[in-house]
Amino acid sequence: MKIKKGIVTRFHSNTLELLDLETNEKITAYLRGKFKLQKIKPIVGDYVEYSIDGVGGAKIENILPRKNMLYRPKIANVDQTILVTCLKSPKVDYLIIDKFLVQVEKNNLDCVIVLNKVDLLEQNEIDEFMKIYSPLYPVVLASAKKNIGIDEIKEYLKNKVSTFAGMSGVGKSSLLNAINPGLQLRVGEISEKLQRGKHTTTYTELLSFDFGGFVADTPGFAALEVYDFEPEKLKEFFIEFDEHSMYCGFNDCVHINEPNCGVKDAVKNGEISEIRYKNYLKIYNEVEEYNRRIRRKRWK
Numbered sequence: 001m002k003i004k005k006g007i008v009t010r011f012h013s014n015t016l017e018l019l020d021l022e023t024n025e026k027i028t029a030y031l032r033g034k035f036k037l038q039k040i041k042p043i044v045g046d047y048v049e050y051s052i053d054g055v056g057g058a059k060i061e062n063i064l065p066r067k068n069m070l071y072r073p074k075i076a077n078v079d080q081t082i083l084v085t086c087l088k089s090p091k092v093d094y095l096i097i098d099k100f101l102v103q104v105e106k107n108n109l110d111c112v113i114v115l116n117k118v119d120l121l122e123q124n125e126i127d128e129f130m131k132i133y134s135p136l137y138p139v140v141l142a143s144a145k146k147n148i149g150i151d152e153i154k155e156y157l158k159n160k161v162s163t164f165a166g167m168s169g170v171g172k173s174s175l176l177n178a179i180n181p182g183l184q185l186r187v188g189e190i191s192e193k194l195q196r197g198k199h200t201t202t203y204t205e206l207l208s209f210d211f212g213g214f215v216a217d218t219p220g221f222a223a224l225e226v227y228d229f230e231p232e233k234l235k236e237f238f239i240e241f242d243e244h245s246m247y248c249g250f251n252d253c254v255h256i257n258e259p260n261c262g263v264k265d266a267v268k269n270g271e272i273s274e275i276r277y278k279n280y281l282k283i284y285n286e287v288e289e290y291n292r293r294i295r296r297k298r299w300k
């Protein structure tokens with residue numbers, strides 16, 4: 001019996017679909033009983049070992065260890081998030097972007113920011129955006145409409161498992177269509193799936209790019225305001241704070257009311273963006289409120 005390797009791309013009611021990692025062949029597989037007993041279930045994105053039995057059926061033999069796991073959408077081994085945003089039509093607030101970035105960092109994912117719809121922007125608007133985000137994450141300037149930045153995004157996507165994230169209307173589906181025509185994504189379809197996902201247990205599907213790599217057909221981080229961590233942890237998700245916090249007077253400084261704070265000094269002298277810092281304070285309050293609400297619920 002030959003053991004082969006595949007990645008799980010979607011579920012049907014009793015079977016699941018794999019893509020063989022060597023041949024790229026689409027395989028329909030059954031689960032062996034032992035997974036049911038062990039209560040382990042493969043999910044989309046899992047790398048598995050499978051075998052073909054005498055009558056041609058494929059069986060999952062083993063689920064390989066997961067590098068990570070996202071819950072919304074439920075998917076394993078995600079390499080990166082492509083955070084799509086725009087500044088006009090719709091106008092997306094920097095606060096929203098920073099909330100997405102908190103989710104990205106919380107899940108320990110790599111991130112590429114795509115500023116889409118640059119065809120609608122003046123140079124000074126692009127410059128302001130770049131000043132804030134390009135020191136922190138790779139930023140691609142793009143326009144799905146004018147075919148700008150598409151090849152650069154492709155380079156990031158190649159041979160990786162990615163999720164697209166970003167507010168409704170920023171152009172996620174349009175970009176995916178430009179990146180890989182025929183990926184069977186109608187404009188607007190991804191969020192339709194998300195809507196349905198709220199009410200039923202439809203699974204996410206991994207779509208494979210012609211040039212290698214996968215993307216989830218459901219956008220990441222549907223619920224931006226799930227702050228299931230202590231407020232004191234938030235500072236770790238603003239990645240530019242770390243190098244300045246060594247100058248804080250207190251080891252556990254959260255950079256808000258403490259005296260002698262390296263982060264606040266860096267905001268004052270322009271080394272940390274004031275917009276980012278203000279969003280940190282806003283999100284900090286939301287995390288505190290979220291934790292208070294959860295605790296009240298527990299006591300009831």
Ligand SMILES: Nc1nc2c(ncn2[C@@H]2O[C@H](COP(=O)(O)OP(=O)(O)OP(=O)(O)O)[C@@H](O)[C@H]2O)c(=O)[nH]1
Pocket residue numbers: 116117118119120142143144145146166167168169170171172173174175187188189190191192
């Ligand atoms: N001017 C301009 N319009 C764009 C661009 N990219 C997308 N659009 C338009 O923006 C609208 C929203 O695009 P979608 O691709 O549906 O956006 P989405 O992020 O997938 O939205 P949801 O499906 O709601 O999550 C559509 O009318 C697109 O034609 C662009 O680069 N420039």
Ligand SMILES: [Zn+2]
Pocket residue numbers: 245248249253254255256258260261262263264
């Ligand atoms: Zn501090």
